[in-house]
Amino acid sequence: MDRFPEFMRSPANKVASNAQYTSGIEGYVFDGVDGSQMAFWTYPDVAAVMKSEKHVHDFDEYLVVVQGKYTVVMGRKRIALGAGDECVIPKGTAHSGEATGGTRTIHAFGGKRAERVGKPRPARAA
Numbered sequence: 001m002d003r004f005p006e007f008m009r010s011p012a013n014k015v016a017s018n019a020q021y022t023s024g025i026e027g028y029v030f031d032g033v034d035g036s037q038m039a040f041w042t043y044p045d046v047a048a049v050m051k052s053e054k055h056v057h058d059f060d061e062y063l064v065v066v067q068g069k070y071t072v073v074m075g076r077k078r079i080a081l082g083a084g085d086e087c088v089i090p091k092g093t094a095h096s097g098e099a100t101g102g103t104r105t106i107h108a109f110g111g112k113r114a115e116r117v118g119k120p121r122p123a124r125a126a
């Protein structure tokens with residue numbers, strides 16, 4: 001499988017491009033009742049390595065690589081991850097990342113991390 005299933009890629013859950021730390025990636029977000037979020041990111045199938053901006057969260061982040069290669073950068077420490085590998089980034093830790101084209105990752109955040117492109121419209125009464 002080279003893509004997340006269609007139900008996970010609902011336009012109503014698409015992450016806004018201005019809420020991404022990496023240009024050109026595709027992301028979808030789901031919210032927990034406790035304020036946490038799960039996000040699913042796909043790095044397009046391009047030859048170049050895609051790099052995220054350095055950033056910090058006020059909550060812990062957990063990530064798992066589903067496909068491809070992702071490197072977490074925390075200061076001088078570089079953690080290379082492949083399919084099935086996991087990493088926890090403690091809250092308050094400045095970090096960035098690097099991914100090869102075709103990489104897919106799943107992230108869990110202990111707080112609200114991503115904003116959607118648009119919110120679903122309420123259903124109209126019949």
